Amino acid sequence: MTVRRIEVRERVMARNDELAAQVRARLARHGVAALNLMSSPGAGKTTLLERTLEVLGEPLAIAVVAGDVQTQNDADRLSVHTGRLVQAVVTGGACHLDALQVSEALDHIDLDRTRLLIIENVGNLVCPASWDLGEQARIVLFTVTEGDDKPLKYPKMFEKADWVVMTKTDLLPYVPFDIERAERNCLQVNSALRFIRVSALTGNGLTGWFDLLHRSVVPLAGV
Amino acid sequence: MTVRRIEVRERVMARNDELAAQVRARLARHGVAALNLMSSPGAGKTTLLERTLEVLGEPLAIAVVAGDVQTQNDADRLSVHTGRLVQAVVTGGACHLDALQVSEALDHIDLDRTRLLIIENVGNLVCPASWDLGEQARIVLFTVTEGDDKPLKYPKMFEKADWVVMTKTDLLPYVPFDIERAERNCLQVNSALRFIRVSALTGNGLTGWFDLLHRSVVPLAGV
Numbered sequence: 001m002t003v004r005r006i007e008v009r010e011r012v013m014a015r016n017d018e019l020a021a022q023v024r025a026r027l028a029r030h031g032v033a034a035l036n037l038m039s040s041p042g043a044g045k046t047t048l049l050e051r052t053l054e055v056l057g058e059p060l061a062i063a064v065v066a067g068d069v070q071t072q073n074d075a076d077r078l079s080v081h082t083g084r085l086v087q088a089v090v091t092g093g094a095c096h097l098d099a100l101q102v103s104e105a106l107d108h109i110d111l112d113r114t115r116l117l118i119i120e121n122v123g124n125l126v127c128p129a130s131w132d133l134g135e136q137a138r139i140v141l142f143t144v145t146e147g148d149d150k151p152l153k154y155p156k157m158f159e160k161a162d163w164v165v166m167t168k169t170d171l172l173p174y175v176p177f178d179i180e181r182a183e184r185n186c187l188q189v190n191s192a193l194r195f196i197r198v199s200a201l202t203g204n205g206l207t208g209w210f211d212l213l214h215r216s217v218v219p220l221a222g223v
Numbered sequence: 224m225t226v227r228r229i230e231v232r233e234r235v236m237a238r239n240d241e242l243a244a245q246v247r248a249r250l251a252r253h254g255v256a257a258l259n260l261m262s263s264p265g266a267g268k269t270t271l272l273e274r275t276l277e278v279l280g281e282p283l284a285i286a287v288v289a290g291d292v293q294t295q296n297d298a299d300r301l302s303v304h305t306g307r308l309v310q311a312v313v314t315g316g317a318c319h320l321d322a323l324q325v326s327e328a329l330d331h332i333d334l335d336r337t338r339l340l341i342i343e344n345v346g347n348l349v350c351p352a353s354w355d356l357g358e359q360a361r362i363v364l365f366t367v368t369e370g371d372d373k374p375l376k377y378p379k380m381f382e383k384a385d386w387v388v389m390t391k392t393d394l395l396p397y398v399p400f401d402i403e404r405a406e407r408n409c410l411q412v413n414s415a416l417r418f419i420r421v422s423a424l425t426g427n428g429l430t431g432w433f434d435l436l437h438r439s440v441v442p443l444a445g446v
Contacts, residue, residue, distance in 0.1 A: 041348045068376055070377065070379075095350050124349055145368040153292055153346075155292075
């Protein structure tokens, strides 16, 4: 029984990896950079994206694929802030996006008019870590209202990430959270991690985040 | 392929339900009440349990099974506050506890000297909802730093719950969170839900939570 479960899981993961490679190649053909944004529920992915689309939606030609378990609330919230397409994926109870869902969402996006694709994953600190979506970089949002030992408790998410965005830093005066220790715990799991500290509410630190997005996009030919 | 996945999943879930029924019967034989505590990562399960064990650990003869993905940090934190046994379950990457893990953890707990078992599930708002652990009631912690639409986005967790504990209410002045709307969203998903508002940091509302625990335990024979 257990053996059968593992076999099935391995085949499912192998198929996902194949599809992710196809997504990656397809995005590369169109010169589109892709970021996979992950975090606990409520860490502020959608709010950060709202601020991002307001400022960089047009300049960086950003398209968004927003995954949600049951509603398309996140996609609706984001659509208010951009004329660009936000494609909703409702996972119907599944706890993460997979490469097939991203591939199907891309069919509804004009990739020739897109430079940066941001994939807002399902709010979950465990499951999304195992699923390659064809992204170029993985970004974990880590909010200061969580415990600073989260990287040690959920190591896979941090092992596989490239950047950690510390969110809701405006709440630091009110919470028992040591941000230096939190970042050290991240580095203990993955010494290559880089950090940005932001408050989407006050705007503090957003320039660092915007810089990261600027550097992520492929330079336009002839520019 | 998809059919095979579903078949395997159904067999796994059916086996879990059998084991959960056995856990429930075993706890009933010993007169032990059991609560399944669930939430997003960082919603404050461990901190609430620390406060709980300090005050009610001995009077209610509380034992704890603490599930963690990779560390046993939560169990270690709790052990500081109680002489009673805290049994750690490290799920090795799995995103929820299952009834087999709880059953095995119970082998290490003296049930004849326990009146209340609190199961601290893995921090995850999706996966644990599907897994019966043999509990009598399910309690979801919902922190005011999350979005107030969480019940609509993660309905299964709230559909299957009995109580919602709103946590970190001391942060309400600093966050864009409408607690009345949050509770209305909970009721929209499950009209039978009941609420407690607490701050484990300031102690506000903890008496309501302690009352719930008092009422959960089976009256001792002859008392």
